[in-house]
Amino acid sequence: MRTAPLVVAASLLITTGCGQANSPPNSQPPNAQGQSPAFEQQTRAPAINSSVKLEQHVILDGLKHPWALAFLPDGQLLVTERPGRLMRVSPSGQATEVSGVPEVMAQRQGGLLDVTLHPAFSDNRIIYLSYAEPRGRGRNGTSVMRARLADDGGSLTDQRVVFRQRPAWESGLHFGSRLVWDNDNRLFVTLGERGHEKPRQLAQSLQTHLGKVVRINDDGSVPTDNPFTDRDGARPEIWSYGHRNLQGAAIHPQTRQLWTMEHGPRGGDELNTPQPGLNYGWPVITYGEDYSGEPIGQGITAREGMQQPRYYWDPVIAPGGMAFCADNCPSAWRGNLLISSLNPGGVVRLALEGDRVTGEERLLTGLGRVRDLDFGPDGNLWLVTDSGNGKLLRFSPAQ
Numbered sequence: 001m002r003t004a005p006l007v008v009a010a011s012l013l014i015t016t017g018c019g020q021a022n023s024p025p026n027s028q029p030p031n032a033q034g035q036s037p038a039f040e041q042q043t044r045a046p047a048i049n050s051s052v053k054l055e056q057h058v059i060l061d062g063l064k065h066p067w068a069l070a071f072l073p074d075g076q077l078l079v080t081e082r083p084g085r086l087m088r089v090s091p092s093g094q095a096t097e098v099s100g101v102p103e104v105m106a107q108r109q110g111g112l113l114d115v116t117l118h119p120a121f122s123d124n125r126i127i128y129l130s131y132a133e134p135r136g137r138g139r140n141g142t143s144v145m146r147a148r149l150a151d152d153g154g155s156l157t158d159q160r161v162v163f164r165q166r167p168a169w170e171s172g173l174h175f176g177s178r179l180v181w182d183n184d185n186r187l188f189v190t191l192g193e194r195g196h197e198k199p200r201q202l203a204q205s206l207q208t209h210l211g212k213v214v215r216i217n218d219d220g221s222v223p224t225d226n227p228f229t230d231r232d233g234a235r236p237e238i239w240s241y242g243h244r245n246l247q248g249a250a251i252h253p254q255t256r257q258l259w260t261m262e263h264g265p266r267g268g269d270e271l272n273t274p275q276p277g278l279n280y281g282w283p284v285i286t287y288g289e290d291y292s293g294e295p296i297g298q299g300i301t302a303r304e305g306m307q308q309p310r311y312y313w314d315p316v317i318a319p320g321g322m323a324f325c326a327d328n329c330p331s332a333w334r335g336n337l338l339i340s341s342l343n344p345g346g347v348v349r350l351a352l353e354g355d356r357v358t359g360e361e362r363l364l365t366g367l368g369r370v371r372d373l374d375f376g377p378d379g380n381l382w383l384v385t386d387s388g389n390g391k392l393l394r395f396s397p398a399q
């Protein structure tokens with residue numbers, strides 16, 4: 001157990017939509033040449049500008065590569081740090097380490113990743129953690145642990161691993177792994193395809209969990225209405241497939257549909273609304289190109305039976321977490337989707353009409369790498385920056 005020094009909240013007024021903290025979206029040429037969107041405004045939607053005045057509060061600094069944040073009902077937050085710490089943080093920045101987290105493979109992109117509360121947390125105090133789990137012989141894979149947060153908030157008890165991505169792989173790349181609950185208290189887990197050439201192909205194989213969205217019950221069992229429960233040889237946890245590395249997921253506040261963000265190749269980040277049983281194309285179809293400059297596969301962007309992304313970015317935004325602005329967030333952003341960006345950094349705001357993107361704004365780009373964000377019960381925008389001196393920041397509407 002460790003108590004971090006109280007950080008005096010430092011405030012700074014930022015007006016979004018103008019000044020140096022922002023840059024116009026879509027001002028750079030695409031990486032991949034000769035590719036065309038499948039429909040109008042599938043990429044490079046018109047630039048929009050909300051000019052919301054925000055006050056920045058530094059709640060905590062000195063965090064080691066924070067990956068995720070989650071709000072507790074008492075107003076405190078849980079924050080994961082990728083090297084393997086779970087912190088409980090008061091709104092004023094008093095931080096205490098929570099003991100009992102799983103052993104993690106803390107190398108490259110691996111480590112302690114997402115955290116979410118059980119839908120009935122107020123009654124059962126159960127939380128879920130996703131992480132890169134060492135599986136022996138140099139291999140690892142994404143796993144999900146459920147555990148009870150002790151009444152004093154200082155430790156985890158009753159730990160149980162409820163999901164293991166299979167097969168394990170010798171890789172430090174592409175773990176996913178955002179955790180979100182659907183309307184029926186089933187848990188979506190987003191899973192990467194482990195990054196290398198061989199496992200990449202397995203994003204198309206229903207016999208593996210690589211490059212998939214899976215859906216499980218709160219005890220890890222398989223919901224009977226999952227799409228592949230009757231398919232011979234298919235992993236029954238699979239919800240959708242053909243994904244690359246999804247680190248963002250959220251449930252739409254009105255439609256209650258799952259929305260996801262995934263890291264594509266150079267020039268191919270995607271926004272999707274994954275439907276049960278459907279194929280999202282990776283690595284057969286994709287926008288963008290390999291980091292070597294070579295095409296991915298045959299270099300095609302569309303094929304029958306494979307779903308188009310709702311929206312894509314070339315150049316990329318390197319998306320982390322995402323959150324919808326529902327009812328108590330800044331009114332200029334109502335109904336919008338906010339996405340954290342690792343590169344170029346800051347926050348990407350999308351205006352939506354149904355599931356179509358109608359406008360894009362880049363906010364707070366001066367922050368650098370932002371790994372996760374969410375709107376708090378206070379309606380403020382909270383986020384964590386990804387570095388060895390990572391920060392937990394709160395942005396309130398300026399008075």
Ligand SMILES: [Ca+2]
Pocket residue numbers: 242270280281282285286307308309
């Ligand atoms: Ca895709």
